[in-house]
Amino acid sequence: MIVAIDGPAASGKGTLARRLARHFGYAYLDTGSLYRAVGFAVMQNGGDPADPDTAEAAARALDPGILNDERLRTDAVAQAASKVAAIPAVRAALLEFQRAFAKRPPDGARGAVLDGRDIGTVVCADADRKMFVTASVDVRAKRRFKELREKGHEVIESAVLQDMKDRDARDAGRTVAPLAPAEDALVLDTSDLDAEQVFTLAVKYVTEGRLG
Numbered sequence: 001m002i003v004a005i006d007g008p009a010a011s012g013k014g015t016l017a018r019r020l021a022r023h024f025g026y027a028y029l030d031t032g033s034l035y036r037a038v039g040f041a042v043m044q045n046g047g048d049p050a051d052p053d054t055a056e057a058a059a060r061a062l063d064p065g066i067l068n069d070e071r072l073r074t075d076a077v078a079q080a081a082s083k084v085a086a087i088p089a090v091r092a093a094l095l096e097f098q099r100a101f102a103k104r105p106p107d108g109a110r111g112a113v114l115d116g117r118d119i120g121t122v123v124c125a126d127a128d129r130k131m132f133v134t135a136s137v138d139v140r141a142k143r144r145f146k147e148l149r150e151k152g153h154e155v156i157e158s159a160v161l162q163d164m165k166d167r168d169a170r171d172a173g174r175t176v177a178p179l180a181p182a183e184d185a186l187v188l189d190t191s192d193l194d195a196e197q198v199f200t201l202a203v204k205y206v207t208e209g210r211l212g
């Protein structure tokens with residue numbers, strides 16, 4: 001079973017994906033962390049995340065050991081991630097890792113949950129279940145602001161909102177694998193739903209293949 005979850009930043013897709021994976025005993029891959037790791041590596045070397053050769057080299061040298069590093073979770077790294085993510089050679093370099101994870105999940109798991117921007121449209125276009133988790137940009141910015149403040153980051157709410165708008169525009173406007181719901185995805189608008197309500201709906205959908 002392959003479960004694909006896409007959606008814009010801070011829509012709650014990671015929270016949902018992680019919980020679904022735990023519930024069903026599936027492996028989980030946060031594909032955004034791959035792009036964040038590439039953006040972070042470029043920044044560490046003082047490079048320009050928008051430079052195709054620099055970004056592709058970082059993607060090809062990616063060490064999966066860094067994917068859970070807390071230094072990837074800043075707004076600055078998110079912006080760099082969305083710049084490297086617009087480069088076709090970077091996406092190509094990361095594609096096989098994601099597909100292999102979905103087809104042969106680690107630790108003998110019987111399924112995989114992947115979340116990102118293009119899982120249902122490109123990476124796992126044949127996934128058994130596809131969801132597109134979204135929410136209004138104001139709701140998402142409030143969620144991210146709260147999360148970053150709770151982690152001790154010095155952030156300004158209006159700056160988080162602007163960063164999110166910039167990132168949405170870059171992710172949805174790029175020519176390669178833009179952020180978009182797959183035609184056969186279940187769209188879940190979580191603006192007025194808490195994480196528990198979203199989880200309940202998603203468990204029903206994964207189990208039964210529909211909500212109605």
Ligand SMILES: Nc1ncnc2c1ncn2[C@@H]1O[C@H](COP(=O)(O)OP(=O)(O)OP(=O)(O)O)[C@@H](O)[C@H]1O
Nearest residue numbers: 008009010011012013014015143147190193194195
């Ligand atoms: N339905 C919800 N209602 C309120 N808060 C939520 C909901 N779902 C998730 N959150 C909170 O919103 C924040 C962002 O959630 P999460 O990290 O899951 O989003 P995301 O879509 O994976 O973001 P990103 O793409 O940037 O990684 C977290 O602090 C999370 O606890």
Ligand SMILES: Nc1ccn([C@@H]2O[C@H](COP(=O)(O)O)[C@@H](O)[C@H]2O)c(=O)n1
Nearest residue numbers: 009031032033035081082085116117118
């Ligand atoms: N499948 C994906 C996943 C992510 N991206 C890009 O990475 C950025 C960071 O992702 P988060 O999920 O951690 O917010 C995101 O803004 C995208 O630009 C992607 O292109 N494809």
